């Protein structure tokens with residue numbers, strides 16, 4: 526099967542020419558083309574939107590509508606037959622994860638130069654909603670990977686960090702976002718995981734809880750406090766690879782719903798990582814977490830609306 530996002534790429538690039546825009550003023554055209562580009566990862570972020578009124582969020586561009594249609598078809602045909610088994614086995618089918626990468630659904634906003642689809646935030650959101658309509662577990666895997674992990678690298682990674690990690694995240698390695706801890710959920714900045722500097726990098730110690738994608742992921746963004754004397758201003762984001770010594774998956778939660786999605790406790794015992802695995806700047810992790818969760822929450826909302834639609838459709842059948 527051809528990649529969904531690759532099939533949509535030419536459309537995405539020429540999207541403004543596909544609309545009946547010729548007779549409309551430039552501001553209107555810009556509003557049209559930028560209306561769904563409010564994601565801070567969008568390359569149009571330098572556009573001056575001050576005097577433009579956004580189109581309603583109920584309006585999807587042609588590319589976004591096609592994204593919804595093609596993801597819906599993919600979900601019904603390829604995911605649908607696996608939903609019950611994956612739920613009962615509490616396992617995500619690895620072959621399906623591979624298919625998600627092949628379809629370009631794991632690098633929706635990653636620029637094409639790094640192997641991603643170079644599409645906008647709304648495209649990611651409609652994909653998450655359509656996936657949830659068939660399987661909210663698959664949807665949350667795609668959501669966390671795209672809206673939290675990929676976005677973190679796109680927004681806060683320097684050029685070298687992006688070159689190193691984005692091609693992996695776009696083509697074959699699942700990502701995980703590790704903020705919550707046993708005593709810090711809503712109060713995320715009370716996190717206790719510590720980081721200390723070593724001669725060549727950093728050493729992490731602590732635990733994380735309820736971490737989505739733990740079983741499938743190869744790359745983990747871990748928030749830890751590098752300088753507790755500064756309170757939350759010591760919180761820093763680090764990149765940890767799955768096989769790093771001292772890093773372990775301690776427990777997989779047994780959940781009532783989205784059971785194919787893994788949610789685990791993670792332990793970090795003297796996990797040593799190189800300097801290059803600092804994501805962004807030291808002490809800026811709290812700002813990154815807030816910014817990322819703003820987008821992540823929209824993704825979870827899309828997962829919920831998709832779930833509700835799917836439940837209604839199934840009940841009506």
Ligand SMILES: Cc1cc2nc3c(=O)[nH]c(=O)nc-3n(C[C@H](O)[C@H](O)[C@H](O)COP(=O)(O)OP(=O)(O)OC[C@H]3O[C@@H](n4cnc5c(N)ncnc54)[C@H](O)[C@@H]3O)c2cc1C
Nearest residue numbers: 669702703704705706709710711712734735736737738788
């Ligand atoms: C399925 C699942 C997947 C998850 N995946 C991840 C993940 O990938 N990465 C990650 O980092 N975390 C993840 N989490 C953790 C999630 O972010 C936390 O559950 C969330 O932050 C809430 O924290 P908590 O569960 O400790 O609830 P609490 O913070 O204890 O909140 C419990 C209740 O108290 C309310 N409350 C809290 N504080 C206040 C207050 N000050 N005033 C009034 N009311 C308040 C809350 O609204 C809530 O209703 C996941 C959780 C679940 C259930």
